[in-house]
Amino acid sequence: METLWSEVSVSHSNMSESAKPHHPSPQGKGEKTHASDFSYVGIDAILEQMRRKAMKQGFELNIMVVGQSGLGKSTLMNTLFKSKVSRKSVQPNPEERIPKTIEIKSISHDIEEKGVRMKLTVIDTPGFGDHINNENCWQPIMKFINDQYETYLQEEININRKKRIPDSRVHCCIYFIPPTGHCLRPLDVEFMRRLSKVVNIVPVIAKADTLTLEERDFFKQTIREELRANGIDVYPQKEFDEDADDRMINDKIREMIPFAVVGSDQEYQVNGKRILGRKTKWGTIEVENIGHCEFAYLRDLLIRTHMQNIKDITGSIHYETYRVRRLNESNAHFKSQPSDQPAVQPKANGQPEVKPSAPQANGVAAKHEVMSHEM
Ligand SMILES: Nc1nc2c(ncn2[C@@H]2O[C@H](COP(=O)(O)OP(=O)(O)OP(=O)(O)O)[C@@H](O)[C@H]2O)c(=O)[nH]1
Numbered sequence: 396m397e398t399l400w401s402e403v404s405v406s407h408s409n410m411s412e413s414a415k416p417h418h419p420s421p422q423g424k425g426e427k428t429h430a431s432d433f434s435y436v437g438i439d440a441i442l443e444q445m446r447r448k449a450m451k452q453g454f455e456l457n458i459m460v461v462g463q464s465g466l467g468k469s470t471l472m473n474t475l476f477k478s479k480v481s482r483k484s485v486q487p488n489p490e491e492r493i494p495k496t497i498e499i500k501s502i503s504h505d506i507e508e509k510g511v512r513m514k515l516t517v518i519d520t521p522g523f524g525d526h527i528n529n530e531n532c533w534q535p536i537m538k539f540i541n542d543q544y545e546t547y548l549q550e551e552i553n554i555n556r557k558k559r560i561p562d563s564r565v566h567c568c569i570y571f572i573p574p575t576g577h578c579l580r581p582l583d584v585e586f587m588r589r590l591s592k593v594v595n596i597v598p599v600i601a602k603a604d605t606l607t608l609e610e611r612d613f614f615k616q617t618i619r620e621e622l623r624a625n626g627i628d629v630y631p632q633k634e635f636d637e638d639a640d641d642r643m644i645n646d647k648i649r650e651m652i653p654f655a656v657v658g659s660d661q662e663y664q665v666n667g668k669r670i671l672g673r674k675t676k677w678g679t680i681e682v683e684n685i686g687h688c689e690f691a692y693l694r695d696l697l698i699r700t701h702m703q704n705i706k707d708i709t710g711s712i713h714y715e716t717y718r719v720r721r722l723n724e725s726n727a728h729f730k731s732q733p734s735d736q737p738a739v740q741p742k743a744n745g746q747p748e749v750k751p752s753a754p755q756a757n758g759v760a761a762k763h764e765v766m767s768h769e770m
């Protein structure tokens with residue numbers, strides 16, 4: 396498995412490719428290397444220009460966690476921040492207990508590593524499906540995701556829009572499956588079936604330290620079969636593989652999903668090294684050790700190998716679907732207005748002027764219903 400993953404990491408470096416430190420200066424190197432090459436134009440220097448721009452702008456990633464109360468959502472996010480990528484960004488305080496999450500809350504962390512800046516926002520949600528009647532309990536999550544698309548859309552269609560639209564869209568939703576070892580619950584199926592159409596879902600088996608290796612393998616396989624049987628397409632979705640290379644790399648990931656993870660924000664000393672782990676009477680579980688659990692695979696997928704792709708799919712597939720639906724809805728709304736009372740009138744400068752009766756200043760009707768992106 397180790398070999399498999401290092402292959403994945405090396406060959407599929409969507410984001411890391413642009414963020415890797417490429418040392419040579421393009422002009423300097425280009426001029427020297429190609430001084431005698433009359434046919435050299437210097438197109439390759441664009442890569443260095445893109446790298447510098449990306450370094451200046453930094454990167455943004457918004458991750459949401461969903462699952463039943465106590466499954467370790469907050470802990471896993473802390474693990475992600477404290478793992479090697481981001482250990483610096485969190486003040487260590489071993490005594491601090493993670494409180495129960497009671498509302499949907501976004502927390503942003505600015506991380507910098509090797510000169511590359513990243514704003515990592517975690518959207519933590521309170522226990523999902525904790526009630527006696529859990530019908531429709533996916534709705535607040537769906538609403539939150541749609542609200543972020545709506546905010547982005549309103550900014551995008553504004554005449555005086557910002558140069559860089561603030562992006563609060565959920566790029567990825569980590570769904571925590573309880574480690575029952577049996578099968579998915581109807582609630583899990585319902586959530587993933589609905590939400591996989593609007594956001595990238597990455598399912599994980601929570602608290603995987605409670606399963607034996609056989610139970611874990613069996614559970615993973617059962618879940619994959621159930622996802623397939625229910626037509627649930629989790630990230631990385633087969634239909635969005637761009638070429639044979641993508642397919643090969645993503646097939647390996649699809650064979651491993653859902654990742655069986657263990658979270659911890661406690662540091663221990665093991666063989667002279669500081670590690671994040673869970674100390675038990677039987678030994679210490681090292682969360683970043685792939686011999687112990689699959690947290691490192693999850694972290695690599697989210698940050699090291701597929702971050703850019705996760706964001707691309709959010710923008711070009713999920714948000715796009717929302718945008719098209721909303722604009723179509725608005726058109727239908729305006730067409731149904733009486734012709735002597737147009738909602739949007741053209742101004743002398745060719746820009747549409749909105750009458751007070753029009754729902755939104757930018758000509759897009761206010762949402763008729765919250766679940767407009769629900770399919
Ligand atoms: N055995 C085990 N325990 C864990 C793991 N992750 C977290 N825990 C423990 O589970 C308890 C609940 O963890 P939280 O991270 O608060 O869970 P949560 O999902 O955020 O819970 P809510 O905020 O109530 O929704 C804590 O005592 C954690 O130490 C894990 O991977 N394995």
Ligand SMILES: [Mg+2]
Pocket residue numbers: 468469470494495496519
């Ligand atoms: Mg929590």
